[in-house]
Amino acid sequence: MQVHKYDVVIVGAGGAGMRAAIESGQRARTAVLTKLYPTRSHTGAAQGGMCAALANVEEDNWEWHTFDTVKGGDYIVDQDAAEVMAKEAIDAVLDLEKMGLPFNRTPEGKIDQRRFGGHTRDHGKAPVRRACYAADRTGHMILQTLYQNCVKHNVEFYNEFYVLDMLMVDEDATRADGTPYTQKRVAGVVALELATGEIHIFQAKSVVFATGGAGKVFKTTSNAHTLTGDGMAIAYRHGIPLEDMEFIQFHPTGLAGLGILLSEAARGEGGILRNADGERFMERYAPTIKDLAPRDIVARSMANEVREGRGAGPNKDYVYLDLTHLEPEHIDAKLPDITEFARTYLGVEPYTEPVPVFPTCHYVMGGIPTDIEANVLQDNETRIPGLFAAGEVACVSVHGANRLGTNSLLDINVFGRRAGIYAAEYAKDADFVDLPENGEAFLENQIESLRSAEGTEKVGALRAELQEVMDADMQVFRSEETIRRAIDKIDELRERYKNVAVQDKGKRYNLDLLEGLELGYLLDIAEAMSVAALHRPESRGGHFREDFPDRDDDKWMVHSMLYRDENAETEGVKGIRFDTKDVVMTRYEPMERKY
Amino acid sequence: MTTTFEPTSTTDDAGAVDSFTVTMQVRRYQPEFHEEGYWESWTVEMHGTDRVLDALHKIKWELDGSLTFRRSCAHGICGSDAMRINGVNRLACKVLLKDLDTSKPITVEAIKGLPVEKDMIVDMEPFFQSYREIMPFLIADESQEPTRERLQSAEAREAFDDTTKCILCAACTSSCPVFWTDGQYFGPAAIVNAHRFIFDDRDEGGDMRLEVLNDKEGVWRCRTTFNCTDACPRGIQVTKAIAEVKQAILARNI
Numbered sequence: 001m002q003v004h005k006y007d008v009v010i011v012g013a014g015g016a017g018m019r020a021a022i023e024s025g026q027r028a029r030t031a032v033l034t035k036l037y038p039t040r041s042h043t044g045a046a047q048g049g050m051c052a053a054l055a056n057v058e059e060d061n062w063e064w065h066t067f068d069t070v071k072g073g074d075y076i077v078d079q080d081a082a083e084v085m086a087k088e089a090i091d092a093v094l095d096l097e098k099m100g101l102p103f104n105r106t107p108e109g110k111i112d113q114r115r116f117g118g119h120t121r122d123h124g125k126a127p128v129r130r131a132c133y134a135a136d137r138t139g140h141m142i143l144q145t146l147y148q149n150c151v152k153h154n155v156e157f158y159n160e161f162y163v164l165d166m167l168m169v170d171e172d173a174t175r176a177d178g179t180p181y182t183q184k185r186v187a188g189v190v191a192l193e194l195a196t197g198e199i200h201i202f203q204a205k206s207v208v209f210a211t212g213g214a215g216k217v218f219k220t221t222s223n224a225h226t227l228t229g230d231g232m233a234i235a236y237r238h239g240i241p242l243e244d245m246e247f248i249q250f251h252p253t254g255l256a257g258l259g260i261l262l263s264e265a266a267r268g269e270g271g272i273l274r275n276a277d278g279e280r281f282m283e284r285y286a287p288t289i290k291d292l293a294p295r296d297i298v299a300r301s302m303a304n305e306v307r308e309g310r311g312a313g314p315n316k317d318y319v320y321l322d323l324t325h326l327e328p329e330h331i332d333a334k335l336p337d338i339t340e341f342a343r344t345y346l347g348v349e350p351y352t353e354p355v356p357v358f359p360t361c362h363y364v365m366g367g368i369p370t371d372i373e374a375n376v377l378q379d380n381e382t383r384i385p386g387l388f389a390a391g392e393v394a395c396v397s398v399h400g401a402n403r404l405g406t407n408s409l410l411d412i413n414v415f416g417r418r419a420g421i422y423a424a425e426y427a428k429d430a431d432f433v434d435l436p437e438n439g440e441a442f443l444e445n446q447i448e449s450l451r452s453a454e455g456t457e458k459v460g461a462l463r464a465e466l467q468e469v470m471d472a473d474m475q476v477f478r479s480e481e482t483i484r485r486a487i488d489k490i491d492e493l494r495e496r497y498k499n500v501a502v503q504d505k506g507k508r509y510n511l512d513l514l515e516g517l518e519l520g521y522l523l524d525i526a527e528a529m530s531v532a533a534l535h536r537p538e539s540r541g542g543h544f545r546e547d548f549p550d551r552d553d554d555k556w557m558v559h560s561m562l563y564r565d566e567n568a569e570t571e572g573v574k575g576i577r578f579d580t581k582d583v584v585m586t587r588y589e590p591m592e593r594k595y
Numbered sequence: 596m597t598t599t600f601e602p603t604s605t606t607d608d609a610g611a612v613d614s615f616t617v618t619m620q621v622r623r624y625q626p627e628f629h630e631e632g633y634w635e636s637w638t639v640e641m642h643g644t645d646r647v648l649d650a651l652h653k654i655k656w657e658l659d660g661s662l663t664f665r666r667s668c669a670h671g672i673c674g675s676d677a678m679r680i681n682g683v684n685r686l687a688c689k690v691l692l693k694d695l696d697t698s699k700p701i702t703v704e705a706i707k708g709l710p711v712e713k714d715m716i717v718d719m720e721p722f723f724q725s726y727r728e729i730m731p732f733l734i735a736d737e738s739q740e741p742t743r744e745r746l747q748s749a750e751a752r753e754a755f756d757d758t759t760k761c762i763l764c765a766a767c768t769s770s771c772p773v774f775w776t777d778g779q780y781f782g783p784a785a786i787v788n789a790h791r792f793i794f795d796d797r798d799e800g801g802d803m804r805l806e807v808l809n810d811k812e813g814v815w816r817c818r819t820t821f822n823c824t825d826a827c828p829r830g831i832q833v834t835k836a837i838a839e840v841k842q843a844i845l846a847r848n849i
Contacts, residue, residue, distance in 0.1 A: 036675070039762065042667070098733075098737075102755070149732055225666055345670070
């Protein structure tokens with residue numbers, strides 16, 4: 001076992017992690033640990049754009065952007081955080097341009113902007129052109145540009161080092177009012193070097209989690225195979241709460257049957273959703289902005305069309321994304337990648353044929369709670385000194401119950417940057433926390449028991465069963481009955497997981513073992529999502545309860561906070577404690593959400 | 596007003612291809628258990644629009660968990676799963692099985708020219724080393740930065756559009772016969788990424804990069820076999836980009 005010492009350790013090298021690294025690396029001795037090579041991160045799969053009120057093509061301002069973000073999130077967005085994001089969006093885009101990002105340009109040579117779902121002029125009057133973009137590979141260009149600048153600044157990467165545990169210690173502390181409490185402190189992280197199978201401990205004054213989402217809980221997802229909720233689960237296992245886990249975004253336009261993302265930019269550029277009868281059904285659900293309504297509304301409308309028998313295809317189980325009225329040159333210039341996906345994977349020619357689409361699990365709005373300085377919270381207000389999180393793994397909360405398109409690329413840049421700066425500043429004055437004795441033992445035991453297990457269960461089979469039940473019972477429509485079914489199944493799978501065995505008995509690149517560990521995270525996260533969903537008897541944003549179809553602001557205008565606590569029980573599930581946290585409101589009172 | 600159109604029959608058939616069996620013949624390298632590499636075959640039942648990656652997953656998840664390969668996004672964006680499939684470099688997630696001749700075994704091997712670590716996993720470090728050497732970042736005088744964005748015309752932006760698509764999968768470099776015999780050669784991917792900056796009118800480091808690529812292991816090693824262009828999963832005109840860099844060296848008297 002090797003021990004390394006850094007001022008700042010960043011876990012994850014997607015957009016948030018590398019944006020943090022660029023800041024931290026210039027201020028403090030920094031290492032970035034990543035389970036993949038940095039340029040493999042899923043930020044690269046983002047397509048449509050990154051919103052900022054540059055007002056390059058029409059009137060716009062950050063206050064409108066804040067309002068859209070709050071309304072889009074169905075009002076449980078923390079408004080102070082949304083304001084920070086919308087304000088800093090402008091510099092975030094300009095910073096990327098200065099780093100070299102090749103944005104598409106206006107005829108005057110300025111950064112071009114286009115329409116995106118839920119982004120409007122003057123508080124919902126009409127769609128506004130706010131999304132800055134590089135064709136339909138904006139995420140790819142952001143990931144490449146951030147990596148390029150990490151190379152420029154000599155950021156130290158540990159590629160294919162998979163962080164599997166965090167080293168934390170509990171300290172007795174006293175609050176200002178004299179009450180005693182237990183303060184969590186972070187001492188470092190434990191990682192598995194994939195190439196050798198060796199365990200490494202990284203001691204650090206500051207640790208930044210930027211590990212991304214957990215889309216692989218579902219079968220139909222736009223997410224990469226590697227998005228298994230690692231960071232969320234590691235924090236959760238150490239008693240850190242998970243916030244708002246019931247809010248999961250299903251992106252309307254996944255390629256039917258495959259879940260591969262087709263950007264909302266397709267609709268921003270004029271694409272239209274149609275049912276089997278050819279009807280533009282969004283006119284019925286969102287009369288003002290139609291196909292450019294926020295994703296939760298569009299996804300639910302599509303699922304409803306299918307449910308009511310107006311789906312297309314041999315099994316009537318998808319709808320169409322119609323681009324055939326757009327000029328082929330326009331499609332080639334603005335949407336080259338996604339039209340290529342339709343050709344490659346479904347054999348459909350988007351110039352002349354409508355593309356079969358259906359909602360796909362895309363984004364987790366919830367995550368590790370942080371404040372606006374990206375500092376992780378151990379309860380509703382207590383910071384864990386030196387522990388930070390940014391990007392999809394975190395819940396700051398700028399996305400509330402439903403994230404607007406483009407706001408994730410913005411989130412990673414704004415809060416990734418903040419995490420890097422605050423982590424480095426904290427490390428300047430802080431001392432190292434002493435490493436706990438045998439800090440590696442937990443992980444070593446976990447790995448050895450999994451590698452040497454003689455069980456009869458297979459990782460792939462259990463994961464497939466988990467993904468099936470989540471697709472069936474925790475997707476766009478939920479009810480107590482479906483959620484209970486999911487929880488029961490997860491409970492069964494957790495039992496069977498104890499009897500799982502991996503076939504690869506080697507040390508080098510044991511990805512079989514890795515998938516076994518990832519499945520453990522997926523099960524924890526799926527359970528948290530389901531229990532949170534059951535415990536919120538209302539419908540809001542991405543969380544729709546058929547048994548409680550209305551929003552309930554009197555009782556549920558709050559964040560949910562889930563804790564692992566062996567003495568507690570929530571909704572009949574042992575080991576989980578439920579709490580709520582107030583939403584931060586500054587200038588917007590909740591209104592009915594119509595588009 | 597509600598507009599309508601007639602759905603075409605072809606899309607109704609999308610994905611409606613029958614299941615079929617396919618034999619995957621995979622080049623294994625398991626240095627902890629066997630000194631030498633060897634071939635192993637599995638026959639699996641696959642469906643409609645399944646890809647080579649799906650067949651490898653099926654083997655790994657159901658038949659042999661030790662089969663090892665990198666993959667992440669599974670739709671051609673992350674660049675993890677470049678492999679030699681039936682003798683040519685492709686991303687396993689972008690090759691549909693039904694587009695191959697499934698009456699014969701489909702061969703899958705690690706990409707060539709980089710040290711094999713285990714099965715399809717190669718050491719990517721030499722590849723990224725070449726990439727870093729061409730200074731793959733915008734070089735501009737930071738004291739001259741405007742408060743807003745730099746202006747750039749759509750035409751100037753178009754000049755390097757093609758080479759911004761690169762996902763660093765190494766399919767091009769590891770398809771190059773020059774690279775196979777001389778690992779010191781920068782290889783197509785590094786040149787593509789140099790091109791992306793040399794032809795960006797905001798960049799001021801072009802001459803430095805051209806200097807690097809004018810080296811004996813630089814662009815002049817290219818023998819225009821077009822393997823790289825054929826291998827690129829992003830459709831980048833790699834050989835053309837290399838030719839443009841050669842011309843720039845001559846034009847700028849490097």
